[in-house]
Amino acid sequence: MTEQTAPPADVAVPATTTLPPVPEDPPPPPVQEEGPAPATPRPPRRVLRAVLRWTAAVLVMGGLGAGTAAGITSMKRTDVPGLATRDDGRWDYPALTLPALPADAPRPFSDSNTAEVHHADLRRLLLPAPAGATVDKALDGGWVDTARYVTEYGKGDRAALTQHLKDSALRHIAARGWTMEDGTSSRVYLLQFNSVAYSTAFIDEIFDEGGSLPIPLTGMAEPTYDEDWTATAGAEFTTAHVYSEPEPHGAEQVRHAYVLAGDTVALVVQSRKGEAGTEAVPFHQTLILQNQLLG
Incomplete structure (x- = not known):
């Protein structure tokens, strides 16, 4: 038996076609005494459209947020604006x-x-001065003499150091100094000798021929090892000796370090007057960057 297919709505039905009888509507269900349950009202179309728009927005923002998070997590900290210069x-x-x-x-x-x-x-x-620094006119990145360099040490040690530098194969000294807004003073000296043998001999002189601690600098008590310094932070083939002035310090606190890098010895000094003293983070940062320039 072949099933008849209803013609499309826009096609005229031939007059000879017999349509099946339309069934009568079924009788309504009996009305119960307590009355029919109220039908759930359909939300207005305006509400539906708003819900759809917000759902789409959430999906789009979720996708963008996931992409941004994936991008940030794949970047180095210094590549992310705002994180590279956190306080x-x-x-x-x-x-x-x-x-x-x-x-x-x-x-x-x-x-x-x-x-x-x-x-x-x-x-x-020489390491350049950072932003916001006031450059010392006497230590502007040019050459300085031995007399200026030994002023970093106590008066009782200056004559012996001066004589040692005269006897060694010292070629020249370059220096730069600056002061930050918080009062922290920085000085960097680069002493260049004829070879690594002479620079090593000078380091031995600073440590008083094999002493465990170097000669104290001006304005500081006996130096101690900087326990916050990581030995692997320096550049390859260089050696850093890092010291700080422990509490309680005097009128100012002094941090300093020597870097032996081939024929050159760097002295990095930071000092600050007052009870707060110097901060370890900028001192280590300055030391690492100067170390990298020499390595």
């Missing part, structure tokens, strides 16, 4: 670049450079 005490230093070497000059720690000589201009290897 943890770090100073805002400019981008650092190594100066160009003379033609055919080797790097200080290459195999062919047995004396570990820095052939770049020593003044170009």
Whole structure:
């Protein structure tokens, strides 16, 4: 038996076609005494449209948020604006670049450079002052003499250090100093000798021929090891000796460090007057960056 298919609504039905009888409507159900249960009202179309719009917005924002989170978690901290300069005490230093070497000059720690000589201009290897600093006009990144350098030490040690520097193969000293708004004073000295043998001999002199602690600087008591310093923080082939002045300190607190990097010795000093003293974070930051320039 072949099933008949109803013609489309827009096609005229032939007059000879017999349509099946339309069934009568079924009788209504009996009315119960307590009355019918109220039908759930349909929400207005305006409400439905609003719900749909908010649902779509939530889905879109969720997708964007997931993409942004994935992007941030895959980035380095210093690549994320706002996180790179969070207020943890770090100073805002400019981008650092190594100066160009003379033609055919080797790097200080290459195999062919047995004396570990820095052939770049020593003044170009000085760490620049950070943003917001007031530069010391006497330590503006140029050359300084031995007399200026030994003022960092107590008067009783200056004559012996001056004589040692005269007897050694010291080539020159470059220095830069600055003061931050909070009163922290920084000085960086780079002493370059003829070879790593002479720079090492100078470090031995600073440690009083094998002493465990270096000669104290001006304005500080006996220095102690900086326990917050990580030995692996320095550049390869360099050695950092890091010290701080313990509590209770005097009128000012002094932190300092020596970096032995081939033919060059760096002295990094930070001091601040007052009870608060110096902060470890900017001192370590300054030391690491200067270390990297020499490495």
